[in-house]
Every structure is written in structure tokens, then in C-alpha cells.
Amino acid sequence: MLTSVAEPPRRERPAYRNFRVAVARVERLSPTFVNVTFAGDDLADFGTAGLDQRVKVVLPLAANGFASFPDGEDWYTKWRELPADLRNPFRTYTVRAVRPAQREVDIVFASHGDTGPASAWAARATPGDEIVLIGPDEFGPGRAVGIDWRPGDVDTLLLVGDETATPAICAILESLPADATGAAFLEVPEAGDRLDVRAPRGVEVRWFAREGGHGADAAEGTAAGGTVAEGTAAATEHGALLAPAVRDWVVRHLADLGVARAGADESAAALAAAERADLPDTPLWDVPEGQSLDGACYAWLAGEASVITGLRRFLVREAGLDRRQVAFMGYWRRGRAELE
Ligand SMILES: Cc1cc2nc3c(=O)[nH]c(=O)nc-3n(C[C@H](O)[C@H](O)[C@H](O)COP(=O)(O)OP(=O)(O)OC[C@H]3O[C@@H](n4cnc5c(N)ncnc54)[C@H](O)[C@@H]3O)c2cc1C
Incomplete structure (x- = not known):
């Protein structure tokens, strides 16, 4: 007689959850970046x-670390x-x-002094410091939660x-297929903030430093995977x-680019209406679903909100890209702490 062994019930895993971790290593990569x-x-x-x-x-928290930080899927409701205090x-x-095998995760912090708790924490991070990350569970549903890079099937990437x-752009560049084409433009505080990154030969990588001069970086030219470093003489x-x-x-x-200039006016009008609807406190964020824009360009823009807004406006209103070809993310806003 066959006996069937009942499978143990599968534990439900949330898509995103708390990971209690500690700092293992701190590496200063450049004047601004610390890994x-x-x-x-x-x-x-x-x-x-x-x-x-x-x-x-x-x-x-200075008073009690993480003693009051709630666990579980509804951590945000409980936290609120x-x-x-x-x-x-x-x-x-x-x-x-x-690196799951080593049970390690790297995060690269861009320092902006002690004006925010995260930047201040990263500047003093020391092995052994405890912290909580809220991130994706490999075995939960929806592994793509929190990923906004959705280029679909396009020829040219910007x-x-x-x-x-910069950390996101570097990670994306390193994931691209060898035949990818396009460009990546990264603006960093200093010439010494140019990081080593692997990119396909067909992707031009240009670094711009707001302060500093044309240093040794600039001499590297396009030899390393199309990487060019640039500098400016004065603060910008x-x-x-x-x-x-x-x-x-x-x-x-x-x-x-395969730019659909015929649809440009319509797309620009839709953008103007969307911008009028933006409230001062709403995060500036518009990420199209992966489209199959055959032969077209996909642009991914992230950084200070007003800078990114201006770039999207140019790409849609003047260059004629369809709004759905532009992922646009205000990563921070000048003069404002991140909303929690
Ligand atoms: C999806 C996403 C991914 C991100 N990834 C990274 C990343 O990998 N590395 C990284 O460094 N940042 C990243 N950021 C940006 C980071 O979340 C913000 O810079 C955040 O405001 C830093 O928190 P804070 O506590 O240091 O400053 P806050 O308390 O939030 O802000 C305090 C003050 O500092 C200003 N400020 C915030 N950031 C900067 C800055 N970079 N330069 C100058 N002034 C600033 C604010 O305008 C405010 O006036 C990301 C943001 C998003 C939305």
C-alpha cells in the first residue's frame, strides 16, 4: 500500500522584509563615496x-538602538x-x-556631511555597528519589487x-549585455569620485565633476569600455x-533614437498637465512599465528632483521622446529631508 506523506505547509514569505545585520567592512572609495x-x-x-x-x-536611535523598531510585514503601520522619539x-x-553565499550586501553612500542622519551615520560606520535593512526576500513573491530599470526591448539606452x-547606474551598467549601446552620464562632486565600472564597449560612460580640474582621470580617454572622465575648473x-x-x-x-516626433506634441502636453498636478510634497517619480519600443531609446534619470525634472522636460518637450520612454526618479530634494 502506498502511503502519502503530507508536505509541510510552505511558509509564506513577504516580498519585502526586515534584515537585522551588522557592518562587516567600510571602504572609502573616493572623497564622496563610502562602501x-x-x-x-x-x-x-x-x-x-x-x-x-x-x-x-x-x-x-541614540537612546535605544532598534529596541522599539517593529518587525513583521506591517512594520510601517506600527512604526507610524x-x-x-x-x-x-x-x-x-x-x-x-x-553575495548570498557570503551573506553580505554592499551599499554605497554618497556623503553630504552631517546634514542628514543617513549621511552622518555612514561617515562614522564601524565594523560591528548594528542596522536594519528593509529589502527583498529572494523567496518571496514579486522579486522585482523596488526595481525601476525596465527598458523593455530598445536599441539605445541613456x-x-x-x-x-551613481551606485544604481554602476550596477545597471555591469548587468548590460555585451552588445548594449547608449550612454551613461554621471555627475559627481569631485574629479576623484570617478569610480571603476565595467560597461559594454558600445556604451559611452562620461563622468562630470562639479569641482576640481582635469586630473589624471581625463587622460584615460575611451580605452576602458568607452569610459571618459571630465572635470571642470571651478565649482558648478x-x-x-x-x-x-x-x-x-x-x-x-x-x-x-527612433524618436516618434509625430507624437511629441501630445506627449509634451501630457507632461505639462502631469507637472501641473505635482504637489510640492509628492515624490517626483514616474516610471513607465517595460514597453516593447522597438528601435527606440529608453532614458533612466535619477538624482536631485529639480535637476531630473529639467532633464525630463528637455527629453520630452524638445527632443520629442515619448513620456513612456523616460523613467524619472527624484532621489532627493534640495533643502528637504526624505519623507518617511
Ligand atoms: C530609490 C533611491 C535610491 C537611492 N540610492 C542611493 C544610494 O545608493 N546612495 C546614496 O548616497 N543615496 C541614495 N539615494 C538618495 C538618499 O536617499 C538621499 O540622499 C537621502 O536624503 C539621504 O538621507 P540623509 O539622512 O543623509 O539626508 P536627509 O535627512 O534626507 O536630508 C537632509 C538634508 O540633506 C539634503 N540632502 C540629501 N541628500 C543629499 C545629497 N546627496 N547631497 C546634498 N544634500 C543632500 C536634503 O535636501 C536635506 O536638506 C537614493 C534615493 C532613492 C529614492
């Missing part, structure tokens, strides 16, 4: 999808119900690398961002170097 490696047994199950995967970094601050970051988007406004670079690239490549 913090977090380790913890639980990270064996951390989602590995990569790209621009975003997570929440929960910071300790806590008295203000028992609410741990948290901020959004990108996973730069995941990635543009400031230092806060945030985002001011990205706009002309994008404009110049569009002029040089417009014919290759």
Missing part, C-alpha cells in the same frame, strides 16, 4: 535581482503609531552588490544621474553639467 558591507546570517535569503534595487536603511529614522538606498544615482551648480551633456548627446544621436 559599507553589511553581513548577517539572514542575508542568505536577501533578493539578488540587482540593477537599481532599492532598500530602506533603518538607522539606530510610535511616539516620535521612538521612531527610528530610515532612508532609501540602492543595493550595490549582493542613463543620467548624480552621485546618489548641482546638475549644471548634465543638461548640456544630454542635449549634446541627443543632437548627435537623434537620428538613431
